Amino acid sequence: MSYRSSAATIRLILAGWVLGQAALVAAGEPEIRTFVERHCTECHGEDVQEAGFRLDTLQFKLDDPDLLQTWVKVHDRIDRGEMPPKEMPRPPADEQKRLLKVLAGDLRKADLAQQRDCGRAGLRRLNRCEYGHTLSDLLARPNLDFTSVLPPDRLAYGYDKSAEALDFSHVQIASYLEAADLGLRAALAPCREQPPVRTLRVSAAESGTDAGLKLAGGIRMIGEETSEVGRTETPPPEWKAVGVLTHQSHSIEKLRAAYPGHYRLRVRAFGFERDAEDVGRSRRTEAVSFSAGGRSLGTVDIPPGPPSTAELTVWLEADESIAVAAASLPFAELPDAPDADEAPAEPSAPLTTPGVAFQWLELEGPVYDQWPPESHRRLFGSLPLESIAATGEKRPVCAPGIDYTVFSPNPKADARELLRSFAGRAWRRPVGDADIAEALAIAREKLEKDEPFLDAMIAAYRAVLCSPEFLLLGCPRATGAPSETAVNASAGHEFLSTQALASRLAYFLWCSPPDDELLARASDGTLAEPAVLRRQVERMLADPRSERFVSHFLDHWLGLSWINVTEPDENLYPEFTPLLLQACLAETRGYFAEMLRRNLGARYLVDSEFAMLNQRLAEHYGVPGVQGNAMRPVKLPPDSVRGGLLTQASILKVTSNGTTTSPVARGVFVLSTILGAPVPPPPESIPSVEPDLSGTTTIREQFAKHRAEESCAVCHQRIDPPGFVLESFDVIGGWRERYRSLEQGATPDALDARGLPVSYKLGQPVDPSGELPDGRAFSDIREFRKLLLSKEKEIAQNLLEQLVVYSTGAPVSFADREVVDEILEKTRQSGYGTRSMIHELVQSRLFRKP
């Protein structure tokens, strides 16, 4: 650090300190003390300390973060009229008003001073999700997954975005070493010569041969007579197919990737229906899903009618094979049928059951648009790949199994150039020779020991990827002279440098590093201009990478990452299938993305005239006329029970367990997650009420007891109404008028996941009606949603506060409140449009402070 800049830093720190002192001296402490003595100390003083809280001796040292927080609480409780409590005499209105003003002024000043001295959010490391996307983007290598390498992150304020939660341990550091190796190895070209494109095919027509299509439990459909639909004496050739009747996934070993890369996956299939007598063509669109290595590759539609071909481009790792499932079929498995050799018995399923018949599947690839692939070039530019035998070099240790080495005519110079360019991308800013000196030394040491160039470079890249500049966001320079544009997120700086701002934006909206365009705007300094910033946000939201923001944000805000933790009871909810789960998530993500796209306002979080649906979800919701697996906006009928987040199956599922719904869990969700009005945890030693599954008592009867207790009623009059009204939806978000029970009730006419009559009963009726604490009554979800609209501003404010934490890592503090109010005021005209709120947030000082 040069003398000049350290002097500057010292001046700034001094200034901060003096201002901090000033805040203290200028305190309205005497006035506050007088008020406290007059109105508070009777219960919070020397003799009595209600709730163990004593105010007369509470120091007014607001530069202590803990004391500041405590005084903020004092301010808020007086401000909300909670203190002094109702049974005590009120302070005169003007006295209280003056007190609040003085106190707020001091709190604000102290908070701002603290933000100036320590930063508002501070340095933090990348979280696991960001790490994966960052490495993936940096190396241009798809499908890098670090979930089994990096430890899961803790959460703070609900998100994995805060310095407090993102700590370091030896495990964390050791995992970074491993993750860097994993990513770098995956980026290397898998072999010296570009592998030829091959087409692998399995076909029903080739049954009995090696290329035959075999699906466990599949039906060989070489029938000689068909159904009413297309009945012919001699079957058309396309009826040669293997039919399946369940959504089970089938692994097809023959369709296996030899190399990592993009592949084209094609399927030819048709849907059919069968009943006890006949088989005919399906009248609905079926969905076929593909997966590999346990991850979903995508889903295609098989429309009704003659066989059709569908294609997907997918990324496969070496040696992964394809699994296929007729995902839209309702049954998980079917009761044993007699062997093919025996005389066909009557199928046990009495109803028409849909099926999907596969004719053939094809895998073509790997398809590379250049060789070596882009990911390799990111590390080694266009240096030639030489066979190990030809160069006589040692075999690279870092990537056992590859058949080449990278040839550099001038290793030391190349090493420097390659490292400079890689580090610039990795560290999200321009780098000089001094910045990469250490990494270069690592490479040189290996080169001097005659180790292969490839090994030397990988070791150096590993150093780049383990360095604080890569791992920390908002990181100042470690070495080298500070330049005018140097990133310095630390003490004394009012605003982030444009470089750090670019990173914050990129990790907010893309979960990944800034691209060239953003870096260019950061370098020329224009990013700080409001119009440029606005254009960049627009551009970034239009980029597909913004889907990462949508899913990562919703995963935490709404708890969607937990959706798969409980499996709905298969006896109670046989209609739950993997495709439905997929659709639930896609709905909520698609809905929020649509809100962003159209700048829809906060009211859309609780009420809407449209829903994002695909065929499976539309079936689940009973909305007719939606075909195909793609999510699209669908206008809802005016009397629909659906609309907004609360009636989406994903939300209803994450707020229940696999068997029962809990009005408490859902009520608390609505209050804290949607309205931003959290409820305190139940007092210790109060048992909570959970539904009784035997079907004998309703949840409301059990709750009546609960609410009779005064200590419970305080919170439960707020929790219960939203909880009760959502009782109209079961654990997988289906509409219900009666509870399903495993013991008592009427037997419904439906089939379970095995095609047998369901084993659940229809028990007690649901009573969704209720009354809000302010006395307004509702009879069902439709009326409730309308009542919620009166809370539009609270809903908007809550969403904004969530976005503040998500984008900056720090929650809204006392001094931040005025900014939140300003943003709300500015976006009121647009009905608190989601996109408008993001723009205003990004332009505000909350986003732009370190």
Added chain:
Amino acid sequence: MKRIQFCTRRALSRRSFLRGAGAALALPLLDAMVPAFARGEEREPSPRRMIAICNDLGFMPEFFFPEREGAEYELSPYLQVIGEHRGDFTVFSGVSHPDVKGGHSTDICFLTAAPEPLKAGFRNSISLDQAAAESLGRQTRFPTLSLRVGPGDKSLSYTSDGARLPAEERPSEVYKRLFLQGSPQEVAAQVQRLRDGRSLMDSLSGRIQSLRRQVGTGDRERLDQFFNSVRDVEKRLVANEEWEQRPAPRVDVPLPEDNLEPGALIERTRAIYDLARLALETDSTRFVTIIITQGFNPRVDLPGVTVPHHALTHQTSIRESREQLRIVEEAQLRVFGELLDGLKHVREEQGTLLDRTMVLHGSNLGHASLHDTRNLPIILAGGGFRHGRHLAFDKDDNAPLPNLYVSMLQRLGLETDRFATSTGTIDGLELT
């Protein structure tokens, strides 16, 4: 009329398949197994070890705690389940962590005893296993082993900086880590990587230090944590290099199949317990933590149980639910009994593995239905204490559980008289 032939065959359900495979772990004990380094070397007295287990939904107190105290106590219904081990454990009542409040979220404090986990700015402190490993962990391939039964990311282990150390849920992964060894080439490559890693850590420390001078106080703390972690890795890499060149212990147990079915609480617990025992038996580690987390509320797959586990704990006022919950909790204790049994059947120089292993079994909740974190259900088995008693402390004014942790650390040979909020050692617990 001719028909199209259907031949549907029922696939083997994943659950039944996994159930079959899970049994493979419950194998007879391997008497011949000698800790890797003991072979041919001077035999020292077998080391002292520890397993700490936390069940995050607790146990119904009325079935757990015995009435009378002392050596003459009568086994409570739950303790009857492990009654055959009566002489090998002590049951505690009236103990808890001072100022640890916060219902379900207190599992993070079970082994740390860090007060006020819900308070803003809370930072956890070192967990019992890590504290033990700080001075004793270098003697085994793995200083500690953190395991979990159940999904999610909970763990009982925390560093002295309060950072959570991840726990492994998949038995197969634990097994691979403990017992699989690469080919000579792979080992050589791994040793090279560890050496590279060390020099990298060295340059990284310098980088962080130079950054540290440029940031404010809040950020400095974070960088210190970063720095300490890097130094820690550096030390561990040295140890790892030595271990890498010695053969991994061999066991006659096949690679376990992972059964992650939500309902298979008991099978999953058994698989993890078996691995914990194997890890100690082979002296791969001496300190194991196990969090058993059921907060995600699966229905436990046991006859007679129809309501999800977490829900059951909240409706114990209903007789039927109480009975269902009792089925679950007794099964949990039964599998704990199997663990004790397994440890007892491993013979060592001075007796059994159980004699040298302290097994702490408990919960962060004293009364799950009330989210009460006082009066925790604690059992300490094995480890060379005079057991067979019920040590009863004041139900209204609990004794600090960290006092027991101090006793345990001392038993491991550490000269320490403090752990978190301890006030001494626990009264009445005597050595054999």
